[in-house]
Amino acid sequence: MTDTLFYILAGGLILLSLFAATLPNLLHGAISLIGSFFITAALYIMLRLEFVALSQIMLYIGGIIIFMLIIILLTTGLGEDDSLNRISLMQRAKRGLIPVMFLSGLFLFLNQAPSPLLQSGTHRGAPVTLDDIGIRLLSTEGGFIVAFEVISILLLVALVGAVVIARRDPQEEQS
Amino acid sequence: MSLDNFIILSLILCGIGIYGVLTRRNLIGILLSVEIILNGANINFAAFAHFRAADPVAGAIFPIFVMAVSACEMAVALAIIISMYRRKRRLDVYRLEELNG
């Protein structure tokens, strides 16, 4: 039952991601990315990581993608990609070879030198509760408080930087 | 539903993302493809946390960090896009010749 569900979800995810990466109209691409993120959230729930699923929906879909949609609408009308911006089929095929080589390289690598982690016996973890994550995130012993704070600062810096970059130059405004 | 399935799924997503990054000429399109790569990585984290890790909480925390970092990245990238759009009226990466050395 779960296997079937997984295959269906995985197929949908791959399909929607493919759309997101290739559809000429960016608006369509972004909307299919929303779909792929929903499916990812469903996979997280299957992996019993409810909190991650929740933040996937809230952060990615509610924040990042919506933000992106606004930009697409702001800059390219209804997301219609200029035909000039296309890349020829020949080029696409050539460039497609690169990820294919990358993936085959990775497969080869994993088969040649399997990580012991992959071999170790399966262990189905208990569901991860919200309390666990919160306490772990902010605890000083064995926790992630430093990473958490660093990312906080990074966010702040990025915010300030974004404002600085996107601000109009005074000279530009005059002209 | 096993770890192998998830690894293969995340690898495929990563490949799709790379393909998108390499073929999109629009900056926003490239950002969309980067999100696909990150999504694949997140799925991988989650899968390892579920199937293998003695400490699943750490595996759950990592996707959250990735999301936070990608939010930062998105904010800066979109600021760059806005300023580039203002200057060139076009988001074509082939127009970014001033990045050359």
Added chain:
Amino acid sequence: MADFIFTHSYLILLFPLLSFALITFFMLHWQNRTVGKLAIVLSGLSLFYGLLTVVTYLISGLGTPDRSVLCFDLAWLNFSPELTANMGIYLDPISVMMVFVITVISLLVNIYSVGYMKGDSGFNRFFALLALFSFSMLGLVVSSNILQMFVFWELVGVSSYALIGFWYEKPSAVAASKKAFIVTRFADAFFLIGILTVSFVTGSFDFATLNNPETAAALNKTLIFGGLSVNLLTLTSLLIFAGGWGKSAMFPLHIWLPDAMEGPTPVSSIIHSATMVVAGVYLTARMFPLFSASATAMGVIQFIGAFTALFAAVIAITQYDIKRILAFSTLSQLGYMLFSLGVAKVAADGHHGADINPLGYSASMYHVFTHAFFKCMLFLGAGSVIHAVHSNNIMDMGGLKKLMPRTYWSLLVACLAIGGLFPLSGFWSKDAILLAALQSGHKTTFLVGLVTGGLTAFYMFRLFFLTFHGEPRSELHDVHEDPWMTLPIVILTVPTVTAGLLEHFFIHYVTVPGFNEPSHFGHPGWLPWAATGAAVSGIGLAWLLYGQGKTDAASSLKKVAGPLHTLVYNKFYIDEVYLFVTHKIIFGGIAAPIKWFDRQIVDGSMNLTGWLLQKGGKGVRLLQNGQLHFYLGVTVIGLIVILFLGK
């Protein structure tokens, strides 16, 4: 009371320093009149406190067993527990004498400069530097140890550099100041090596320790340098003396002194009388107990002094620049002072059984004292004349007797004094020097001194007659005597005339430390007559040749002498020899190949590295084509390569 005055003797140094600091930092753009007054007042205060110290010393200091007072001694540099350098003020007969001379002359030169520098754009700067100069020289003479002395020694060098090059718009002044600085620095390098050597052996910088007979005994050992055996005592003595050699401009390092005339005349005056050049003599006197232990060192000092005395006197005869003549006469007189110190070591065949003749030392210091006043006076007078005539050449002068009567009479006194006529001060000091040479058995040196005395009288009166007698040889207008300038000259006649009274004082009290017993040397009665005879014949010859302010007889004589005159007039081509050595041999022979090596090999390898990096950078730059897809693709391909490598 005495202790109080001694404790605060640093005030002598403090006033000139204060003057320098105030003018430099606050008053550089004030009115000249105010600055001049301030400089004179502070210089006067320094003189006042200096006199107070001198009197106190005469009352209470002379009575102490070794006639010296260490006013204070502060720890200054602590190199190691065994080796510390102090900063102190050390009063003994010679330093007290020098303090008196320097403060008096400094005040008079300050007064004179107000008149001489009137209207000069660098008026304030001049007074600041003059104050620094006095400060450095005062610090030098009262130093309690040789390292402190060296510090002030270099300060004297720096301030003289600034003063000689005072009119820095003139290229010749700049060249002269550089020459003075480089030549004295060259000598100072040896001085420093000497200080290091002697402090290494003795573990002390203090004069008290260095002049201890035990130090000389400790140094008296033979070292072998690559087959060359050297006595360490002689070596260090000569190294330390080398500093004085350069500072006192002894042959062959004398070349800077005539050129130093490029500075304003008050500077020449103070350099030649109280500061700078006598520093070398002072250093030799200060280290005398150590030097005197080495017969070789004393021999060198004596020879160099006597040679320079004669050499400079011969050159002075042929010169036409009034200040240069005076400069060469200073060289000659410095030679006197040095060989006088040298003859204090009794000659090997001396039959008196004594090793040291204290009269040489006393006479030298006595000559420093008397010479300071009449030489200062001569320069100030020459400055007045130059100020009036606007020329340095004595051929452009003549007939100034009526126009500048006060200067005329004062300079007559000074010329008689330097010529050595009874009863003026120069007679007594020269007589003492000659007597010392004779007593110690150095007959050649004695003869050189006697002949030089005659020459001195001759060239001084040549200068005097050509300047003041006869008819003006160029158009003179607006000749006047500035009261600011005449006053110090007139004041200086007093010590010039009366310093002869101090002879007994010097012989009895200014003696070599540790050699207090009176000498048992004979006193030939004919000596004063011989000296006076030499002087009078010199003056008489000058009168015959130039007495009427005419030069006909002299020029015909010049024709007869021909090439000899040219040789002497060009100062024996010593400057040219220096130029040849420095330019052809050092620059051309040593510096040029080194330069070639530096340019071609050292720089070349550096340039090659830079060139390679630049070319490499250009190659790498091509990869930075600005195409985002290219970057991303290369990144992924790089990952792939790593994967395959990792396999």
